[in-house]
Amino acid sequence: MTNREVATLLRHYADLLEIQGENPFRVQAYLRAAEVIDRLSTPVALLAAENSLTAIPGIGSGIAAAIDEILGTGRLSALDALQGELPGSLVTLLNLPGIGPKTVGRLYRELGIATLADLEEAALAGRIRQLKGLGANAEQRILEGIRFLRSVSRRFLLGELLPMAERLACQLAQQLGAEVAVVGSIRRMRETVGNINLVAGVADQAVIVHALGSLPEIIEVHEPTPAFVPALSTNGAEVQVVAATPERFGTELVRWTGNWQHVEELSAIAGGALPLAPTEEACYQALGLPWIPPELRENRGELDAALRGRLPQLITLEDVQGDLHTHTTWSDGRGSILEMAMAARDRGYRYLAVADHSAGLGVARGLDAERLREQWREIEAVQARVPAIRILRSCEVEVRRDGSLDLPDEVLAELDLVVASLHAGLRLPRDEQTERIIRAIRHPHVDIIAHPTGRLIDRRPGADYDWDRVFAAAREAGKALEINCGPERLDLNDELARQALDAGVMLAINSDAHAPDDFAWMRYGIGNARRAWARPDQVLNTMPLEALLSWLAR
DNA sequence: GCCGTTTTCGGCCCGACTGTTTTCAGTCG
Numbered sequence: 001m002t003n004r005e006v007a008t009l010l011r012h013y014a015d016l017l018e019i020q021g022e023n024p025f026r027v028q029a030y031l032r033a034a035e036v037i038d039r040l041s042t043p044v045a046l047l048a049a050e051n052s053l054t055a056i057p058g059i060g061s062g063i064a065a066a067i068d069e070i071l072g073t074g075r076l077s078a079l080d081a082l083q084g085e086l087p088g089s090l091v092t093l094l095n096l097p098g099i100g101p102k103t104v105g106r107l108y109r110e111l112g113i114a115t116l117a118d119l120e121e122a123a124l125a126g127r128i129r130q131l132k133g134l135g136a137n138a139e140q141r142i143l144e145g146i147r148f149l150r151s152v153s154r155r156f157l158l159g160e161l162l163p164m165a166e167r168l169a170c171q172l173a174q175q176l177g178a179e180v181a182v183v184g185s186i187r188r189m190r191e192t193v194g195n196i197n198l199v200a201g202v203a204d205q206a207v208i209v210h211a212l213g214s215l216p217e218i219i220e221v222h223e224p225t226p227a228f229v230p231a232l233s234t235n236g237a238e239v240q241v242v243a244a245t246p247e248r249f250g251t252e253l254v255r256w257t258g259n260w261q262h263v264e265e266l267s268a269i270a271g272g273a274l275p276l277a278p279t280e281e282a283c284y285q286a287l288g289l290p291w292i293p294p295e296l297r298e299n300r301g302e303l304d305a306a307l308r309g310r311l312p313q314l315i316t317l318e319d320v321q322g323d324l325h326t327h328t329t330w331s332d333g334r335g336s337i338l339e340m341a342m343a344a345r346d347r348g349y350r351y352l353a354v355a356d357h358s359a360g361l362g363v364a365r366g367l368d369a370e371r372l373r374e375q376w377r378e379i380e381a382v383q384a385r386v387p388a389i390r391i392l393r394s395c396e397v398e399v400r401r402d403g404s405l406d407l408p409d410e411v412l413a414e415l416d417l418v419v420a421s422l423h424a425g426l427r428l429p430r431d432e433q434t435e436r437i438i439r440a441i442r443h444p445h446v447d448i449i450a451h452p453t454g455r456l457i458d459r460r461p462g463a464d465y466d467w468d469r470v471f472a473a474a475r476e477a478g479k480a481l482e483i484n485c486g487p488e489r490l491d492l493n494d495e496l497a498r499q500a501l502d503a504g505v506m507l508a509i510n511s512d513a514h515a516p517d518d519f520a521w522m523r524y525g526i527g528n529a530r531r532a533w534a535r536p537d538q539v540l541n542t543m544p545l546e547a548l549l550s551w552l553a554r
Numbered sequence: 555g556c557c558g559t560t561t562t563c564g565g566c567c568c569g570a571c572t573g574t575t576t577t578c579a580g581t582c583g
């Protein structure tokens with residue numbers, strides 16, 4: 001049983017408890033436990049075997065017993081009992097934006113709605129508006145939400161699988177004494193990925209089967225197919241390991257990195273199968289092409305560019321000189337200014353913008369002008385202790401519904417850098433939303449628009465804009481749009497980022513770190529930017545400190 | 555249900571926004 005399967009059962013139980021109207025803190029406890037198990041790199045079964053489940057923060061005696069039962073029987077009797085009263089399918093309704101547990105409970109009790117199909121039918125028939133508190137607009141929103149949910153297929157976030165893929169590749173390489181490479185959509189840095197693909201430089205599948213079986217994060221190894229050895233990892237992702245002899249190692253890297261349309265085009269050039277080659281470079285060279293970075297292999301014009309010698313000089317992680325959107329314990333971050341500054345310095349950054357939330361985001365303990373000024377004193381003190389990195393006074397200021405900002409101009413004027421973003425009102429109509437963001441873009445003190453759409457991958461569609469107008473406004477005002485590196489945001493996405501660059505807009509690639517470890521997210525944003533064909537000169541935070549400061553003083 | 559350098563009981567994130575209704579419950583971040 002994978003960690004993810006255990007977490008899924010706990011989450012399912014929590015969701016049903018919540019629909020039932022159970023104590024929200026109890027619900028929260030199950031959700032937190034599911035979350036922490038999902039993130040565990042050790043199999044939860046291993047911890048259960050040595051009775052150390054309760055050592056995990058968020059898991060006490062009650063939930064430990066539940067986990068033991070799940071591992072032993074594959075079921076949770078409390079969940080089975082609850083499902084006698086409430087259909088388990090109700091939890092799928094919770095994924096609809098704007099629909100919470102209370103509404104789901106009422107939909108079931110008052111209208112007998114248990115599934116998405118029931119709900120869709122009722123909304124189409126205009127029966128939802130019979131419920132007090134719900135009207136024709138709600139029906140419309142529900143139908144839109146159902147359409148959105150159906151359009152996303154559940155995959156893993158890149159950030160969920162990439163670290164494990166690299167650990168597996170490294171451990172497998174040690175076991176095999178051979179090169180092992182991560183390939184597939186993970187290597188192409190797609191925002192969501194379906195599984196973990198590896199290519200191992202060995203001839204024999206049997207040694208792969210044996211080596212996989214000894215890895216701590218592999219739960220079971222399956223019967224090899226002619227193409228690869230399949231296995232299951234603790235987080236529920238399928239792992240596929242391809243055996244490739246040295247003389248065809250490069251060919252297999254190309255084939256398994258994909259995407260399949262890219263490989264198909266290459267095969268067409270070759271007049272059949274890919275040429276046999278020990279390295280990728282040799283494989284491309286045999287086709288008369290330069291090596292093409294994996295992030296570009298999406299059949300979006302990369303072959304044409306390669307043939308013409310017009311491949312872009314893509315930005316790399318090493319080009320990044322600093323992070324311009326980070327949080328601290330002053331708002332909802334978990335690291336102090338000092339901790340964050342030291343972590344940024346240790347990454348080799350030259351500058352760091354401390355951009356805590358403004359007061360408008362009350363939940364995040366946003367800062368008003370007064371607390372902001374207090375924060376500046378601490379920034380000054382930390383700056384003296386960490387002279388190797390320049391700490392910029394910043395703020396992630398709320399863009400209100402009307403496009404105005406959450407802090408007075410005279411306060412904004414004292415900041416080194418202003419990051420503006422919206423967290424509420426993501427569903428405004430396109431025209432209104434476009435006006436709103438353009439007003440923020442044109443605000444003289446604003447420098448960067450953070451996570452421009454506010455989307456959460458596969459969970460929430462973002463704001464709807466007239467992008468041509470937004471890009472034009474950003475270019476004219478000389479403002480940067482962000483690629484937010486958070487694994488569940490990646491906002492702007494690769495396609496929008498590419499359009500922005502084509503429109504002449506400057507990007508900023510920021511981690512939005514809420515803790516020192518989150519700086520590591522930068523690589524996801526860089527991957528995204530490379531998928532958008534971004535060069536270093538098109539990204540604000542590749543500038544050396546002096547250049548950045550003069551850009552800010554522009 | 556979990557947790558504890560004030561606690562083994564009494565907290566636990568809580569305020570803004572939304573849609574609908576006409577004073578607020580539910581959702582969300």
